[in-house]
Amino acid sequence: MTDVTASSFVRDAMVAERPAPVKTTGFIGFIRTRLLNSPTNILLTILGILLVWYTVVPALRFLLVDAVWHGTDRNACLAENAGHPVGACWPYIxxxxxxxxxxxxPVEERWRVNLTFVIAAVLLVPMLIPRLPAKGLNAGLFFLAFPVVAFFLLHGGGLSGFGVSWITSLLAAFADSIKSAGDALVRAAATTPVVGSLLWLLGQIVALIGVTLALILTPLVWARDQIQSSHYPVWVDFGLTAIIVSVLLFALAGGVRTGWRALATSLASFAGIAIVIAVMGLDGHGLPVxxxxxxxxxxxxxxxxxxxxxxxxxxxxxxxxxxxxxxxxxxxxxxxxxxxxxxxxxxxxxxxxxxxxxxxxxxxxxxxxxxxxxxxxxxxxxxxxxxxxxxxxxxxxxxxxxxxxxxxxxxxxxxxxxxxxxxxxxxxxxxxxxxxxxxxxxxxxxxxxxxxxxxxxxxxxxxxxxxxxxxxxxxxxxxxxxxxxxxxxxxxxxxxxxxxxxxxxxx
The missing domain is CATH 1.10.3720.10 (MetI-like)
Structure with a gap:
């Protein structure tokens, strides 16, 4: 019984060697497992190679191989002068x-454009890097301060007023437009007898709203005129705006108990704006327009x-x-x-x-x-x-x-x-x-x-x-x-x- 068991379960010959495993790493493995692993992928690979051959290769040949790199006029980019089929004419660029x-x-003012690009890059790059600190300050400078600085750098000119004058002028123009709309409705009522009475009543109401707004804005208009007649209208308006905004933020943030941080932030912001105005000369004529x-x-x-x-x-x-x-x-x-x-x-x-x-x-x-x-x-x-x-x-x-x-x-x-x-x-x-x-x-x-x-x-x-x-x-x-x-x-x-x-x- 022992001999039968031994002859049944003990191998008397070496096992044949297994084939080497298919390489699945490296460049050869990538080609075998991703590009040539099925008939569909083989067909797509062939189509991709043909697409690259008929598009990318001619584009590179046009942009680099057959391109002309030096010249002063069109003659350098003509085939009869270059001695070969001409691709891209880079001297033209x-x-x-x-x-x-x-x-x-203007050529003499292009430094302003370059400076704007530099400031934008200096403010944008740190904001895009997550590990750098002071993201709030950086975002405030980029989204709030930079547009104003960029406008005066690119467009030029100076300031004729500040917050109080601007808001007053905007509100006064809004009141005038409402009054003008009411007058237009009243005039239209005379030419439309069917709904003339309704248009006349609506026009009177709109015009009355415009007149009421104009009367309410009378003190602001007077203050704006006084500011503009002063010797330093920009700085007077700037100081008045800084006081009003700072006091409002101080009151809204909690007053004496919790409003000091908002007050300090407001004053620091207005101090930075004042420095920009003084450095760029915006209180006068500023840069050429x-x-x-x-x-x-x-x-x-x-x-x-x-x-x-x-x-x-x-x-x-x-x-x-x-x-x-x-x-x-x-x-x-x-x-x-x-x-x-x-x-x-x-x-x-x-x-x-x-x-x-x-x-x-x-x-x-x-x-x-x-x-x-x-x-x-x-x-x-x-x-x-x-x-x-x-x-x-x-x-x-x-x-x-x-x-x-x-x-x-x-x-x-x-x-x-x-x-x-x-x-x-x-x-x-x-x-x-x-x-x-x-x-x-x-x-x-x-x-x-x-x-x-x-x-x-x-x-x-x-x-x-x-x-x-x-x-x-x-x-x-x-x-x-x-x-x-x-x-x-x-x-x-x-x-x-x-x-x-x-x-x-x-x-």
């Missing part, structure tokens, strides 16, 4: 680079896109919250606003803002052409941002708000500290997608006589000194690289932020 960046901005019609190129593209991105966010948040509000008037207004602006093309918005917006303003109130386009783009982008943010708000469980209410938080604190941060984290891809689309859509401002980067490019084609068969292709390739750089940078940074804010990521 070098000759027109200043025009692509500054447009028609450069009309926005001379702006162009990358300067206009960045101004329009950055302004649209920054201003559309608060508009979108307000509209998204308004569309979810329980007050019917606010909800209906938000819905009508969003659907109206989303249903109108951006070209129509730009035409409306540029040519029809002045018709709705008082006769003595004008808005710069670039500012009109900025207003239209901000409202247009804000409507789209509202729907993106509303999607994030809908993704927040109802229990989050109920838990915050149970802890005693008000609606404002619940929205600002609990709901909105989670909603914005959910919609980072959608927000950045809207930002990228807005950055590319800035090229449409050229139809309202604003020469952005593409507008300057098309204008440069009319120069006969650089008229070659490859000039247009070179220019569009150069602009495409610039747009791709900015858009790709926003995309990659959004991925970084999304990964950092992911609560389920591994540290």
């Amino acid at each position: 070098g000759a027109k680079l200043d025009q692509f960046i500054y447009g028609f901005y 450069v009309d926005t019609r001379l702006w162009g190129g990358l300067l206009v593209t960045l101004v329009v896109s950055v302004t649209g991105i920054v201003t559309s966010m608060p508009i979108g948040v307000a509209l998204a919250l308004g569309r979810r509000a329980t007050i019917p008037l606010i909800r209906v207004f938000s819905i009508i606003f969003i659907e109206f602006w989303r249903g109108v093309p951006l070209i129509t918005v730009l035409f409306f803002a540029t040519y029809m917006l002045p018709l709705f303003l008082p006769g003595n109130f004008t808005v710069d052409g670039l500012m009109r386009a900025l207003i239209g783009i901000a409202l247009f982008a804000g409507a789209y941002q509202a729907e993106v943010i509303r999607g994030g708000l809908a993704a927040i469980p109802r229990g989050q708000g109920e838990a915050a209410s149970a802890l005693g938080l008000s609606w404002w604190k619940t929205t600002a500290l609990v709901v909105m941060p989670q909603a914005l984290r959910h919609v980072i891809p959608g927000l950045v997608n809207s930002f990228i689309a807005l950055f590319k859509d800035t090229s449409l401002v050229s139809i309202v006589a604003l020469f952005d980067l593409l507008g300057q490019l098309r204008a440069s084609f009319s120069d006969p000194n650089w008229a070659t068969p490859t000039t247009a292709f070179t220019g569009f390739a150069f602009c495409g690289l610039i747009y791709f750089t900015f858009c790709f940078g926003m995309s990659r940074y959004s991925l970084f932020v999304e990964h950092r804010l992911n609560p389920f990521r591994r540290n």
Whole structure:
């Protein structure tokens, strides 16, 4: 029995060697497991190689291999002079680079544009690095102080007043416009006998409201006139505004008990504003004025896109919250606003803002052409941002708000500290997608006589000194690289932020 058991279970020959395991790491492993692991992937790999061969290779050949790098005019970029098929004409880009960046901005004043770019980079880069401290101060400087400094650097000019004068003038213009609207209704009543009495009554009411507002504003108008007649109107107005704002913040923050921090912050902010006014000479004539019609190129593209991105966010948040509000008037207004602006093309918005917006303003109130386009783009982008943010708000469980209410938080604190941060984290891809689309859509401002980067490019084609068969292709390739750089940078940074804010990521 022992011999039978031994012969049945004890092997008397060596086992054959197994084949080596398939390599799944490295370059060979990547090709075997990702590109050639199935008939479908093999076909897609072949199609991808053909696509690269017929698109990327000719593009690199045009941009680098057959390109002309040196020259002073169009003759350097002609095939008969170069001795080979000519690709990109890079001397043309070098000759027109200043025009692509500054447009028609005066050469002697371009240091102001460069300084604006430097200040923007100095303030933006630390804000994008999460580990650096003082994010609140940095954000305040970038979103509040920098736009004012950039405006006076780029546009020039000085201040004729400050907060009290500006607010009084705005309110007085509003009262005049209401009174003018009432007078217009009264005049229209005489030509419409059917509803003439109703229009006359409505016109009288509107005109009475305008007159009442004008009477209420009489002390402010008198104070504004006294300020403007003083020897130092800007500084008198500045000091009066600083006192009023600081006292209000001190009282609203709790007065003697808890308002000292708000008072110190207000006084420090006004001290910084005073330093800027004194350094830039804004209390006098300031810097030479450069009309926005001379702006162009990358300067206009960045101004329009950055302004649209920054201003559309608060508009979108307000509209998204308004569309979810329980007050019917606010909800209906938000819905009508969003659907109206989303249903109108951006070209129509730009035409409306540029040519029809002045018709709705008082006769003595004008808005710069670039500012009109900025207003239209901000409202247009804000409507789209509202729907993106509303999607994030809908993704927040109802229990989050109920838990915050149970802890005693008000609606404002619940929205600002609990709901909105989670909603914005959910919609980072959608927000950045809207930002990228807005950055590319800035090229449409050229139809309202604003020469952005593409507008300057098309204008440069009319120069006969650089008229070659490859000039247009070179220019569009150069602009495409610039747009791709900015858009790709926003995309990659959004991925970084999304990964950092992911609560389920591994540290």
